[in-house]
Amino acid sequence: MIEEADLVARLKNPKSQNQAFGELVAQYQERLYWHIRRIVLTHQNADDVLQETFIKIFRNIDGFKGESKLYSWMYRIGTNEALSFLKRNSKIQGISGDEQQDNQLANLKADPYFDGDQAALELQKALLELPEKQRLVFNMKYFQELKYDEISAILDTSVGALKASYHLAVKKIEKYLKHDGLET
């Protein structure tokens, strides 16, 4: 694991910036990708957002003051980019929140890089029913296995609130899968 302080210093130095950026991408690309992918669902959208995220990180690295971990900062940028992407899409298409959910699900089904079975699709449907924050918390806790402290640094939300969000999300998903999903 590359020493974070050293990496940041090299990223801020124009002489070593390019090489350091390559190392940064290599180290964090997969984690960031899967975090973004779980928000935007399709590979194409995730690829677009991931690239925008890294470019933003590169261009704004001087703004990173070291008050949080580098990864938390990058994760935050990725989260905001993904959510902004979805909002922009809704605006461009002139669709409401419910319509956007249907849109996302349809895109997921059509995504050549999704080969989940019916159960996987139902789970995604259940997740799309959740409020944005709950969905984010669930993804980060359940799929990415982040600690509450880490999620708190990324979403700027208290650990208590995150625990409550996660608990509610789990209950809602269970209820959805029991009544509207697999067992219907």
Add this chain to the structure above:
Amino acid sequence: MASVSGQDGFKLPKGYFEKFPERIVKRVAEETAVEEKPMGGFRTPDMYFETLGERLEERLSKKEVPVRKIRPLQLIWIPAVAAAILLLLIWSPSSPSAVLDFEDINAEVLQAYLQTEEFDVTSSELAENLPLVDLAMEDVLDRAPEARVIADYLEDYIESDEELYLEPNE
């Protein structure tokens, strides 16, 4: 180190250590293959992560549209000109007084106001207060009546010639 072949009652299968490396490498490979399959059916194109760095470098190396920096002097006079234009729009230099004059009021606005029911002034009261010195017929009527109409009116409503020569505002 004690031999592992049978001493102290402990035994090992034949060829255990010879085959062990192969077995452990196979097991690690199987477990890695399972971990690599992301949960829920999501996957990525082949070589996606291997080529991402190159694609990002390509995007970053594309020449950005040059942004011409505004010289410091422009930063001063641009807002100054904007402020001057704004002042001119708000305050008309042709009017010597900042106080609104009767002539400043748009005719349509005035007409609308006079036609409101709340306006409790009779026509004669209004006429008494209007400055008749500079008032022309066109100011009151859309179209000047024909001479014949004026003559008929005078014949019907004017009792004496003296009324024709009333002083302004009488």
